[in-house]
Amino acid sequence: MTTLVSPATKTLNIDGLDVAINGERNLLELIRKADIELPTFCYHSDLSVYGACRLCLVDIEGRGIQGACSTPPEPGLKVRTHTEEIREIRKITLELLLANHDQQCPTCLKSAACQLKAVARQLGVGQVRFKRVHEPRPLDLSSVALIRDPNKCILCGDCVRFCAEVQSVGAIDFAYRGHDAAVLPAFGDGIGAGECVNCGQCAAVCTTGALTPRPEIEPVWQALNDPTKFVVAQVAPAVRVAIGEEFGLEPGTATSGQMVAALKRLGFDRVYDTSFAADLTVIEEANEFLKRKARGEKLPQFTSCCPGWVKFAEQYFPDLLPNLSTCKSPQQMLGALCKEFLPGELGRERRDIVVVAIMPCTAKKFEAKRPELARDGSPDVDHVLTTQELARMIEEAGLRYRKLAPESYDMPMGFKTGAGVLFGNSGGVSEAVLRYAAEKISGEKLRSPDFHAVRGEDGMRLATIVIDGTVLKLAVVHGLKNARALADKVRKGKTDLDLIEVMACPGGCIGGAGQPVSRDRSVRQLRTRGIYDVDKNLDLHKSQENHFVTEIYSRHLGEIGGKKAHQLLHTHYVNRAVS
């Protein structure tokens, strides 16, 4: 780092370099800005400071050894980051953590993205001299979305803080203490039994393999290798801008062509795009919305495509369930269409059609198993793979992802407009609905399809759009704590909003827990941009321009919001009030 520091700038000194203080919240941020990668486990920039892992220790002249994460930057401090004493402390700390950690790295799902492993390597910990004292504890397999392995937990608490501070759920917390301390769901029950909404962000921030998305790779391989099955893949918008990361590509790089090619090489008989169903969702949901708006009832309308949010609403806001759009999520719409129409088209039984959804999300695994989204016990979506799981299958098959010749989605349900792809971003559902509703209200073509007012990074954004004298008030939220704050206001009648888009994960689906693991906010930003670029690179940007969607109404569904559409594309919710 070059230091061209003007005399007025306040600085402190890190390992002999003068570094300008510029509003950093703590010394750790400043040290990392100076391109020194201090190791941490319990520090996460989106969460409160915990100060427990003791890896970011630094030596401050006159003060001794302090945690950088919990020390505010002050002008004139002289900081050293790797003295002999600090090196020694860090190594012993890590040795102690490793001693009780189940070190079955080769078979661990998190192996490639494990921070504990990475830091051990970074610090050159060559041996673990301490014996393990913890008895092995059983895996928690109670959830369809997540696996909790208490033998791998190092008690950094990132999961606890994310669940409480960002999602306001608090499904897991520290329990017991000292030697017995553990991260546990309430009453030591399984994580699937309680208030967990399956967003999986605990697994995304987990520094080890203590919390991981629950894989469904095996049954998918079995279906692919079963000649009696016709296996259909559908891929969510956010997957295409992230899966490349698993193969060394820049975040945000869209690799739809390689991804489709990989899916076909794996043996999928059809590859459809969930964005097609997102276009369909726009048509159904926008019409539902405009009808409610005209009648002035059940407003604001909440979006319903995020399964983390839906379970959250069912638990904490059952009184607001009538305000949720009754539209199924795109995943479930596409599943329902496949199971309804493919048997006739192919001359096969419903039970021989296997629908596999590739999702950036762990909550989609729970959604696919909702009994109301099955017919006669047979689910509309049979299996949900995360982006990570698809990458693992591609690796297992030995496919050189970056060298695959691009292939195209299958028609008709592989055809989409940019509006359908936007669903991957926070604000995307709102923008897609606006692109439809604006033309529907005004009867005129939009000059530009872009609604920048609903884009952005803030967890809570408000926008007022005026179309031909009709005022539409929207809110876009991500993070369930933000959703809770807004829903509380709605409950008290303190808003005049028309439409509220909720996504549980930071940045929307692109930040889902099924995506390649990353702690870097800029990765999310690049994926967000990737989604907007995909929209721009497509020729059509409005769901109403998707002629295959138009055709499916004229040939199969009949009226928008009609009887058949309701049967296939809409759902109902369950009161899961926690009191």
Add this chain to the structure above:
Amino acid sequence: MISDLNQDSHGPDAVTPPLAAAGPSTECNAIVARIVERHGRRASRLVPILQDVQAEYRYLPADVLSYVARALNVAPARVFGVATFYAHFAIKPKGRHLVRLCDGTACHVKDSVPILDAIRKKLGVDAKNPTSRDLLFTVETVACLGACGLAPVVVVDDQVYGGMTPDKGVALIDAIVAKEAAA
């Protein structure tokens, strides 16, 4: 659920379900409801609330913890965390009489362990199952009672007994059993 115990959520704007709706309406819940109300339904009063609940039931049953969590608008996992953090709280039923044997340094060097062994043997309990089957006694060890001058020390309920031996310890138990039988 809010999770910051230092921040009470029950300001004038807070939306909370009526307390009656927060669980099965049993007599037991009426007692807990009164305790929670006495502390103003404030999340920051969680520890004293749990103390009062434990005074009532001698332990913290899971459904009561669940009820308290709901009433205070705190995540059940956090309430469970607090209940398991403090040695004073029990999440398993305790006996009517609590026998606490000090195994701090002073008592330990004064041979506290044989006393513990004798009492445990007498009652048929061990470290994992510290409560006698008739739910009359729970035997626990504590790290120090601050009465080192009296070592070795046994505390039965709120009564402190110094200079204990294995025989004296067993005699204490016998006396209580006799009293209970007479009652």
